[in-house]
Amino acid sequence: MVTYIIRRTLGALLILFVVSLATFLIFFGLPRLAGATPETFAARYVGKTADAQTQQMYAEKLGFYDPLYEQYGRWIGAVFTGTEYDYGTGVEQCEAPCFGYSFRTNQPVWEDLLDRLPVTGSLALGASIIWLLTGVAVGVLSALRRGSFFDRAAMTGALAGVSLPPYFTGLMFLYFFSYKMGVTAPGASYTPFADDPAEWAYNLILPWITLALLNAAAYARFTRAGMLDTMGEDFVRTARAKGLTEGVVVTKHGLRAALTPIITIFGMDVGLLLGGAILTESTFSLKGLGYFAIDAIGKQDFPQIMGVTMFAAFFVVVANLIVDLLYAVVDPRVRLS
Amino acid sequence: MATSTDTSAPEATQAPVKAIEGRSLGRIAWTRLKRDKAAMTGGVVVILLILMAVFAPLIVGWLGHPPNEFHQDNTLLAPELGGLPRGDFLFFENSGISGDFLFGLEPQNGRDLFSEIVYGARVSLLIAFLATLVSVVIGSTLGVIAGFFGGFVDTVISRLMDIFLAFPLLLFAIALVGVLPDRAFGLSGNSLRIALLIFIIGFFNWPYMARIVRGQTLSLREREFVDAARSLGARGPYIIVKEMLPNLVAPILVYATLLIPTNVLFEAALSFLGVGVQRQVVGEPGVTWGGLLADAARNYTVPHFMFFPGMAIFITVLAFNLFGDGLRDALDPKSKR
Numbered sequence: 001m002v003t004y005i006i007r008r009t010l011g012a013l014l015i016l017f018v019v020s021l022a023t024f025l026i027f028f029g030l031p032r033l034a035g036a037t038p039e040t041f042a043a044r045y046v047g048k049t050a051d052a053q054t055q056q057m058y059a060e061k062l063g064f065y066d067p068l069y070e071q072y073g074r075w076i077g078a079v080f081t082g083t084e085y086d087y088g089t090g091v092e093q094c095e096a097p098c099f100g101y102s103f104r105t106n107q108p109v110w111e112d113l114l115d116r117l118p119v120t121g122s123l124a125l126g127a128s129i130i131w132l133l134t135g136v137a138v139g140v141l142s143a144l145r146r147g148s149f150f151d152r153a154a155m156t157g158a159l160a161g162v163s164l165p166p167y168f169t170g171l172m173f174l175y176f177f178s179y180k181m182g183v184t185a186p187g188a189s190y191t192p193f194a195d196d197p198a199e200w201a202y203n204l205i206l207p208w209i210t211l212a213l214l215n216a217a218a219y220a221r222f223t224r225a226g227m228l229d230t231m232g233e234d235f236v237r238t239a240r241a242k243g244l245t246e247g248v249v250v251t252k253h254g255l256r257a258a259l260t261p262i263i264t265i266f267g268m269d270v271g272l273l274l275g276g277a278i279l280t281e282s283t284f285s286l287k288g289l290g291y292f293a294i295d296a297i298g299k300q301d302f303p304q305i306m307g308v309t310m311f312a313a314f315f316v317v318v319a320n321l322i323v324d325l326l327y328a329v330v331d332p333r334v335r336l337s
Numbered sequence: 338m339a340t341s342t343d344t345s346a347p348e349a350t351q352a353p354v355k356a357i358e359g360r361s362l363g364r365i366a367w368t369r370l371k372r373d374k375a376a377m378t379g380g381v382v383v384i385l386l387i388l389m390a391v392f393a394p395l396i397v398g399w400l401g402h403p404p405n406e407f408h409q410d411n412t413l414l415a416p417e418l419g420g421l422p423r424g425d426f427l428f429f430e431n432s433g434i435s436g437d438f439l440f441g442l443e444p445q446n447g448r449d450l451f452s453e454i455v456y457g458a459r460v461s462l463l464i465a466f467l468a469t470l471v472s473v474v475i476g477s478t479l480g481v482i483a484g485f486f487g488g489f490v491d492t493v494i495s496r497l498m499d500i501f502l503a504f505p506l507l508l509f510a511i512a513l514v515g516v517l518p519d520r521a522f523g524l525s526g527n528s529l530r531i532a533l534l535i536f537i538i539g540f541f542n543w544p545y546m547a548r549i550v551r552g553q554t555l556s557l558r559e560r561e562f563v564d565a566a567r568s569l570g571a572r573g574p575y576i577i578v579k580e581m582l583p584n585l586v587a588p589i590l591v592y593a594t595l596l597i598p599t600n601v602l603f604e605a606a607l608s609f610l611g612v613g614v615q616r617q618v619v620g621e622p623g624v625t626w627g628g629l630l631a632d633a634a635r636n637y638t639v640p641h642f643m644f645f646p647g648m649a650i651f652i653t654v655l656a657f658n659l660f661g662d663g664l665r666d667a668l669d670p671k672s673k674r
Contacts (some may be wrong), residue, residue: 011499018500026513160661165602167609167630168647175640246405275505279606283634290508294610298514305512313503 004328014323019313024072028304038064044300075100075306099310100303109307111293119190120288122200123207123280124273128332130212132266138216139223140255143231154220161217170210170283177206190286212278215269219262226258233257264323271319273311362587362668369667374662382656390458400439401452404622408447420445421639432641441641443632450642454649457626460614461653464534465600471539473593476546477585483575484554498544507606507665510537516610527623530614539605546592553588557581587668594661596653605630605650626650
């Protein structure tokens with residue numbers, strides 16, 4: 001088990017390293033191929049109006065003349081040890097973990113990321129609970145009453161659900177519930193849970209449902225397929241033959257086996273979500289990580305883009321790792337192979 | 338139990354036996370598909386959408402106004418309402434829906450929404466189809482190689498897939514489109530953007546395809562007919578092309594069909610976030626359904642503006658999903674619905 005944990009953790013670190021390298025190359029290497037010079041990079045920090053001499057000075061200071069691997073080395077080094085940015089009029093401290101420093105907002109990117117995390121976290125938490133519960137419940141009921149009216153209605157609804165873009169549902173919700181009926185928050189507002197839990201939930205209810213709808217539909221389809229498979233297995237027949245009640249057979253034997261792959265997908269989905277629910281956040285103007293990313297990209301703030309991408313990749317990799325380890329605990333075959 | 342009279346019936350009285358006809362897999366699948374009403378509806382809608390995209394100028398000439406034409410006179414738009422269209426239709430308030438403008442007008446600039454929806458199919462389908470092609474080519478090539486050769490090659494390709502799946506896809510695609518120059522590879526403007534979008538969307542989706550093809554190849558590799566071919570002296574490339582590929586066509590076809598709607602959603606999401614194909618004043622209009630929805634978000638009090646583009650995306654994605662699901666059931670001999 002220990003070797004398995006070590007092997008998996010090392011694998012996760014390797015993936016993070018490759019993702020960071022690829023991200024760095026895309027934002028700092030690819031533009032070079034397309035004709036960007038160290039001066040144009042510097043211009044992003046000091047503004048395009050600065051004269052050539054100033055641009056050169058900053059390109060020198062920020063190290064854009066150095067080979068790419070040195071620049072990457074500095075970036076990754078700063079994550080662990082922190083760094084200082086000298087931008088002429090003063091020196092800016094960027095303490096570890098330093099995920100870059102935005103010269104546009106004069107803030108270390110890490111602080112921005114931490115500011116935004118609660119919004120995205122609240123969104124992900126509420127939505128994932130809703131979609132996991134409804135998706136699995138609908139899927140199980142559909143599988144147990146296969147071919148019934150409920151099954152057909154639920155599966156038609158689920159297919160429609162996975163075909164709906166979240167920003168479309170979100171906009172329609174905003175129109176009906178906020179504008180027409182005035183019963184929900186109009187979006188663009190977030191109250192921290194600690195300040196007022198009721199207000200927190202009230203403001204987030206539409207984004208939660210919007211985000212959950214899409215995933216609940218997908219999970220209902222997975223669960224139904226999984227349940228149909230496991231309920232036909234020999235061990236389920238054995239359980240029935242032992243004289244167990246149908247409820248125990250379904251929950252303890254059928255559902256338990258069908259849930260394992262669902263938990264895998266769930267872990268990855270939540271990991272992906274923590275990096276920013278871009279579409280939902282921008283539909284409701286929620287200032288979370290996804291909104292931050294879009295903003296950074298729109299303003300071409302490379303340190304911010306790089307930071308938020310790495311942050312998001314980190315959550316995906318960690319979620320994968322947790323799922324892998326949980327799997328090994330549940331199923332001994334995994335850690336032995 | 339058959340009665341004795343049945344078994345002893347003279348052969349002469351039996352109806353003439355129909356000649357046994359060999360049915361190919363394709364034929365069996367087609368017979369099954371024809372019986373699946375949902376899949377056939379999906380298929381017909383897909384064909385209609387393709388026709389709509391191809392003949393967009395004809396349809397618009399017949400039923401609408403050119404997509405770039407502004408209709409701003411006071412009989413159509415109400416300046417006192419900030420340029421909202423005049424006229425209600427059902428619950429579409431201030432939509433301007435009439436026999437002349439089937440889906441109403443865009444607020445402020447008064448463009449014909451019907452024409453824009455028709456033209457939007459062009460960008461959407463072009464990018465979705467070609468991006469799927471890119472994923473299919475990369476995914477099945479790497480999938481077959483990984484599955485067939487196994488060992489070190491398989492490890493490298495599988496790790497590569499893990500890394501790709503750890504990328505926060507949407508975030509990455511947005512950042513990548515945002516960071517690239519206006520002019521490269523001898524292309525500029527929207528043609529460059531379309532090429533980039535096809536490549537980026539296609540490139541990020543290959544691991545899913547590769548995973549499925551790899552799995553199928555792994556199981557095919559152990560089958561008797563492959564052994565037979567090998568014992569007759571066939572080599573790797575021959576076995577892959579002549580023995581494996583025909584057996585892989587069905588799963589590749591099914592997942593390609595199911596990848597198209599994912600790519601439609603992906604393109605629409607990028608356009609919604611403002612990094613898709615850009616609107617042009619002259620020439621090919623470059624209208625996207627996602628882009629229209631982004632504009633609708635700023636005019637959220639007039640529901641027709643969000644309803645029609647949203648429904649266009651929804652119907653397209655649903656049609657492909659229905660058809661893809663049906664195709665999977667038809668091609669899978671074990672399917673039992």
